[in-house]
Amino acid sequence: MRRILPLMLMSLALAACGGPPTKTLTEAQTAINGAILAKKCAPEDYAAAERMYAKAQTLSAQGKYDEAEKAGEAAKKLAEKARQKAEERRTECFARKDDGANNGGTDIEQFIDRSDPGAGGGVQVDGLKTIYYDFNAAELTEESKQTMARNAAWLNANPDARVIVEGHCDSRGSAEYNLALGEKRALSARAYLKQLGADVGRLEAVSYGEERPAEYGEDEGSYARNRRVEFSVR
Amino acid sequence: MENAPLMLRRILPLLLFALPAAAQDDTTPDGVVTPVGITVFQMAVPDAFMQGGSPDTRGVTEALTGTIRRDLSITGYFNLVDKAAFLVDPAKEGMTPNYKSWFTIGSQGLIKAGYAIQGNQVVVDLRLFSVDGGKQISLxxxxxxxxxxxxxxxxxxHAHKFVNEVIRYYTKSPGFFGSQIVTVKRTGSGKSLFMVSADGLEESRLTSDDSINMLPTLRKGRIYFTSFRNGGPHLFALYGGQARPFASFQGLNTGAELSPSGHAVAATLSKDGNPELYLLNPESGQVVKRLTNSWSIDTTPTWSPDGSRLAFVSDRHGSPQIWIMNAGGGGERRLTFQGDYNTTPEWSPRGDKIVFTARDERNVFDIFTVRVADGGIERITQNQGNNEEPSWSPDGRHIVFTSTRNGAAELFIATEDGSKQFQITKGKGGYFTPYWAK
Structure with a gap:
C-alpha cells in the first residue's frame, strides 16, 4: 500500500478572490509580449489585442473586476491570434531570406561552414601577428611578448595604418564575462604596444568575447587558438 | 505517446562542492520528497476520449492528452502512471471514475479529458480527480x-491553462505554462534573439539582421539586449516591434536588466576604463549612477526582487566570483568562495537564492545556487555535460538553463533543487543565454 505524503508548502498562497484580475492581466500582457512579432507582421491584430488589454486595465482600475477579467481573457486570445497570424506571414513580412525562422530549430553545423570570422571591419595583414592567452587570462605570455615586439616594429614602419585590436575568448564560460575578458585582452595588448613605443592613438580596441571564434572545435586545441588578440587594418 | 522519463539523479559527491546529506538519499517511486521539500505526485492521465460528435481525425486527443502529460512531466512535480497498468478502460469508464481501481495502481490523481467535435469546434471537458480523496477537484x-x-x-x-490550475491545486501556486523564454541562437554568421514558449514547442525568431545579438533580458514587456549591429557591443531596447538604440558609450555596453519596479536599468559599461556596473535611465539610456569602482571586471548585474540589491560578477579577488551590493551603491560583499570561475548570476524572484554557473576542477560547467543569507551552496546539475546560463521562472520555482548532455546545447527546465530536469527544446540545439520573462 502506498502512503500519500502530505503536500509541502512551496510558496505563499495567493488570495485573489474579489480583487483585481491580476493573474489574467499579467497573462494578457505576457501574451502580448509573446506576440511582439505581430506588431510588424500582423499589426491590426496586434493593435486589437493591445486595445483590449488597455480596456481590461481601465476596467480593473474602475473596480469592474469581472468585466476586466473577461476583457483580459479576450486580450489574451487576440494576442494569440495575432501571434499565429504573424507566424504565418513571417516569410513575406521579413522579405529577405530568413534562415532558421520557419523551422522549429536551426541546424548549427550549416552555419559553422558559412561563418565569417574576419567580418570585424578590418583586414588582417601579415605584419601583425595574432597572440594567444591562457584560460581566463589577459596577461601576455613570453611568446606573445616576442610576437608583440615584431608587431610594434610593423606599426612603426606603417605610421598611417589604422589598426583594430580585437580581443577574443574561447567558447567556454559566460558570454558576458567573456566580452569583458576580451576587452581586457585587447586593452592589455594595446598597453603593451604603447610600452614598446608604438603610437596607440590609431589603435582601436574592441572585444568580440566568444562571439567570433577562429575555429569552432570543442577541444583544447581549438580553445587555445580562440583565446587571442587579432589585429586588423581598416 | 511521448512519456518523457523524469530524470531521477543520483547525486555524487564532488571534490569541490560538498552536498547536503539529504541530497544523496535514494528516492522511492512515489511521494518523493526532494531536498527542498518538493513532493512528487503519481498522476494517471488516460487518453482523451470521444463523448459525442465526429471522430478525432485532426489530433485533438494528442493536443489535449499529449500536452497535459508533457507539461506535468516538465514541472517535475508528477510521475505519470504507466498506461499499461490501468485496470479499467478509461473511455468506457467515462467521467465517473472507479477510484479504487485507480488507487490500486498507485495513482494519487487522475485527469480525464472528454471531447465532442462539432465541425471546427470541439467541446472539451477536462477534469481532475483526487483518487485518494475519492472526489473531483473543482478548478x-x-x-x-x-x-x-x-x-x-x-x-x-487550453491544456496549458488546465495544467496551471492542476499545479495550483497541488502546490498552492499556478504553473508557468504560457510564459515565454527569450534566448539566442546562431543564425548564419551572427546570432539572433528567439522567443521560446515555456514548454519548448513554440519558437519565434525576433531579430532578423546578420549581426551578433545576445544577452537578452525580458521584464515588464521590454527586452534589453546587446548587439554588434552598430559596431562594438551596444545596448538596445526591443519593444513595440522595434529595436531601439539604448546605450552606445565607448567600449563595452552589455547585459542590461530592468529593475523589478522598472525605474532603472542595471548594465555593464567600460567607458571609464574597465567594465563597471552602472544604473541607466530605462528610457534614455543615460547614466544615472556609477555603482562600482575597481581595477577589475565587474559585470552581469541582476536585481533582487525588491530592487534594493544587485548581485554581479567580479574578479577583483583574482577570479570571477558572485558578489552582492546595494542597488544605490556600496555594501559590496563577496558571496561565493569555492571554485575559481563563478559567473552568470540571477537572483531568485523569491529573494533567498542566487543561481549561477560554476566551472569545477575538471573544467566542467554546472548550475549551482547560493543562499544570500549565509552563502550556502546547492548543486543543481552534475555529470551531464556542460550546464550554463541559468534563469529563474517568474515564480522562482524552476530554472531554465542550457545543457550539452545530449549533444548541442538545448534548453532544460529543472526544479529549483535540481531533483527533476526536463529537456524542453527539440534536439537541434545551439541555444545560448535563456532568460525567463518576468
Whole structure:
C-alpha cells in the first residue's frame, strides 16, 4: 500500500478572490509580449489585442473586476491570434531570406561552414601577428611578448595604418564575462604596444568575447587558438 | 505517446562542492520528497476520449492528452502512471471514475479529458480527480466544458491553462505554462534573439539582421539586449516591434536588466576604463549612477526582487566570483568562495537564492545556487555535460538553463533543487543565454 505524503508548502498562497484580475492581466500582457512579432507582421491584430488589454486595465482600475477579467481573457486570445497570424506571414513580412525562422530549430553545423570570422571591419595583414592567452587570462605570455615586439616594429614602419585590436575568448564560460575578458585582452595588448613605443592613438580596441571564434572545435586545441588578440587594418 | 522519463539523479559527491546529506538519499517511486521539500505526485492521465460528435481525425486527443502529460512531466512535480497498468478502460469508464481501481495502481490523481467535435469546434471537458480523496477537484475556469477551436495551438493553450490550475491545486501556486523564454541562437554568421514558449514547442525568431545579438533580458514587456549591429557591443531596447538604440558609450555596453519596479536599468559599461556596473535611465539610456569602482571586471548585474540589491560578477579577488551590493551603491560583499570561475548570476524572484554557473576542477560547467543569507551552496546539475546560463521562472520555482548532455546545447527546465530536469527544446540545439520573462 502506498502512503500519500502530505503536500509541502512551496510558496505563499495567493488570495485573489474579489480583487483585481491580476493573474489574467499579467497573462494578457505576457501574451502580448509573446506576440511582439505581430506588431510588424500582423499589426491590426496586434493593435486589437493591445486595445483590449488597455480596456481590461481601465476596467480593473474602475473596480469592474469581472468585466476586466473577461476583457483580459479576450486580450489574451487576440494576442494569440495575432501571434499565429504573424507566424504565418513571417516569410513575406521579413522579405529577405530568413534562415532558421520557419523551422522549429536551426541546424548549427550549416552555419559553422558559412561563418565569417574576419567580418570585424578590418583586414588582417601579415605584419601583425595574432597572440594567444591562457584560460581566463589577459596577461601576455613570453611568446606573445616576442610576437608583440615584431608587431610594434610593423606599426612603426606603417605610421598611417589604422589598426583594430580585437580581443577574443574561447567558447567556454559566460558570454558576458567573456566580452569583458576580451576587452581586457585587447586593452592589455594595446598597453603593451604603447610600452614598446608604438603610437596607440590609431589603435582601436574592441572585444568580440566568444562571439567570433577562429575555429569552432570543442577541444583544447581549438580553445587555445580562440583565446587571442587579432589585429586588423581598416 | 511521448512519456518523457523524469530524470531521477543520483547525486555524487564532488571534490569541490560538498552536498547536503539529504541530497544523496535514494528516492522511492512515489511521494518523493526532494531536498527542498518538493513532493512528487503519481498522476494517471488516460487518453482523451470521444463523448459525442465526429471522430478525432485532426489530433485533438494528442493536443489535449499529449500536452497535459508533457507539461506535468516538465514541472517535475508528477510521475505519470504507466498506461499499461490501468485496470479499467478509461473511455468506457467515462467521467465517473472507479477510484479504487485507480488507487490500486498507485495513482494519487487522475485527469480525464472528454471531447465532442462539432465541425471546427470541439467541446472539451477536462477534469481532475483526487483518487485518494475519492472526489473531483473543482478548478477555476474548468467547472464546465469549454468550446475550443479544432486547432493544435488553441487546444494546447487550453491544456496549458488546465495544467496551471492542476499545479495550483497541488502546490498552492499556478504553473508557468504560457510564459515565454527569450534566448539566442546562431543564425548564419551572427546570432539572433528567439522567443521560446515555456514548454519548448513554440519558437519565434525576433531579430532578423546578420549581426551578433545576445544577452537578452525580458521584464515588464521590454527586452534589453546587446548587439554588434552598430559596431562594438551596444545596448538596445526591443519593444513595440522595434529595436531601439539604448546605450552606445565607448567600449563595452552589455547585459542590461530592468529593475523589478522598472525605474532603472542595471548594465555593464567600460567607458571609464574597465567594465563597471552602472544604473541607466530605462528610457534614455543615460547614466544615472556609477555603482562600482575597481581595477577589475565587474559585470552581469541582476536585481533582487525588491530592487534594493544587485548581485554581479567580479574578479577583483583574482577570479570571477558572485558578489552582492546595494542597488544605490556600496555594501559590496563577496558571496561565493569555492571554485575559481563563478559567473552568470540571477537572483531568485523569491529573494533567498542566487543561481549561477560554476566551472569545477575538471573544467566542467554546472548550475549551482547560493543562499544570500549565509552563502550556502546547492548543486543543481552534475555529470551531464556542460550546464550554463541559468534563469529563474517568474515564480522562482524552476530554472531554465542550457545543457550539452545530449549533444548541442538545448534548453532544460529543472526544479529549483535540481531533483527533476526536463529537456524542453527539440534536439537541434545551439541555444545560448535563456532568460525567463518576468
Amino acid at each position: 477555476t475556469g474548468f467547472e464546465a466544458p469549454a468550446t475550443v477551436a479544432v486547432d493544435a495551438a488553441a487546444l494546447r493553450a
